[in-house]
Amino acid sequence: MPVVVVGLALLALVPPDWWLRARAAVPHLGWRWLPALIAVAGLAVIAGRSAARWRRGGDDRRRPVAERVPLFVHVAALLALAFLVAVVAGLGMWVAVGRPDLSSATTSGAGTAAWSIANTFDALKIVLAIVAGIGGVVALTVAYRRQDHSEAAEHRENTKLFNERFGKAAEQLGADKSAIRLTGTYAMAGLADDWEEGRQTCIDVLCAYLRAPYDSAARDEQQVRHTIVILIRAHLTPELIDTSRRPRWHGYRFDLRGATLDGGDLSRIDLREGTFLNLRGAVITDGEVSFSGAKFSGGTAAFNEARFLGGTVSFVGAHFSGGTVSFSDAEVSGGTVSFIGAQFSGGAVSFSDARFSGGTVAFNSADFAGGTVAFRDADFAGGHVDFSTPRSWSAPPIGVVSTQRGVSWPATAS
Incomplete structure (x- = not known):
C-alpha cells in the first residue's frame, strides 16, 4: 500500500508520456484532469487492497495495525499520502488561478500577472494549511475512535461486573437461611440502582420472589417479602427518593x-x-x-x-x-x-x-x-x-x- 501511494504522488508530480500524447491528441484534455484521474485510481487501488485483506480472514483484521505494519512503513505511507494531497491541492490552486506560467517573472502578453516568489510562498502556505486541516480531521477521527473503543471496553467491563453481582444476589435470594435471603434483596435492589440497562431484570427477580409459593406462618420469610415491598416503595415515593438520592423506578413494570x-x-x-x-x-x-x-x-x-x-x-x-x-x-x-x-x-x-x-x-x-x-x-x-x-x-x-x-x-x- 505505501508503494502505491508513493507511485501515485510521483505520477501527479511528473506526468507520463502517455498523458502528454493524450493532451496533444485532445486539446481540451487539460492538466486539471490528471489529479482527478489519479485520485480515482488511488481510491480504487486502496479499496481493492482493503477488500482483499478483509477476505483473508478475521485473525489478521483483529490484530492491531502496529503489529501488522512496521512503524517506519506506516510513517512513510502517511507522509506519502500527505505529499499526494499537497500535490493535488497545489495543482488545483494552479488551475483555479488561471494556470500562470511558473517559469516567467514578467507579465504575459494576455495581461496575466507573472508568478512571483511571493506567490509561490503564499500558495505553499495555503497548501500546507489544507494538508494540516486534513491531518487535523484525521487526528480527531482517530481520537474519537480511540475514545469510542475505550468506552466500549469500559462498558463491557461494567457489564461483566454487573452480571457477577447479579449472579451473587440471585444466589443469596435462593439461600436456605432467611438472613442471607434478606441480604440478597438489598443486593438486588442496589444492583438495580447502579445498572440502568438491567434494572427491569432486577425488578423482575424481586417480583418473582413475591410470586413464589408462600407460607404466611413463616415469620422470617414474611420479613423478607415485606422488605421487598418496602424497597419498591422507596424507589416510587418522591420524598424518599429525594432524601436518599437513589434512582427512581418510575416507568417500569412490577409483575x-x-x-x-x-x-x-x-x-x-x-x-x-x-x-x-x-x-x-x-x-x-x-x-x-x-x-x-x-x-x-x-x-x-x-x-x-x-x-x-x-x-x-x-x-x-x-x-x-x-x-x-x-x-x-x-x-x-x-x-x-x-x-x-x-x-x-x-x-x-x-x-x-x-x-x-x-x-x-x-x-x-x-x-x-x-x-x-x-x-x-x-x-x-x-x-x-x-x-x-x-x-x-x-x-x-x-x-x-x-x-x-x-x-x-x-x-x-x-
Missing part, C-alpha cells in the same frame, strides 16, 4: 400476578405514566396492603381477578388525577378495600364485573370531583359498599344505584 400478600407498605408512592403495578390474580389474606396517600397520576395498578379474603387494602387519602386502578372481575369475600378520604379528580377506578360476597368497600369522606368510579355489571351478593358520607358528590360513581342491596347512598342524593 406481582398471583402473589400472596399478607401486608406491605406502598403508601405515598407516585404511580406516574408508564409505571405498571400488576396484581392480577393476587390473593390478599390478612394484614394491610397500604396505598394510603398514594398519587395515581398516570400509572396503572391492576387488581383484576384478585381475591380479597381478609385484611385491608387501603387507598385512604389517595389522589387519583390520572391513570387506572382496576378491580375488574375481583372477588371481595372478606376484609376491607378502603377509599376513605380519597380524591377523585381524574383517572379511573373500576369494579366492573366484580363480585361482592362479603367484606367492605368504603368511600366515606371521598371527594368525587372528577374521574370515574365504575361498578358496571358488579354482583352485590353480599358485603357492603359505602358511599354514605362523601365530601363531594359532583361526579358520583356509575353502574350502581342506591336501591341495590349492600349499597349505602348519600342521603342528599337519594
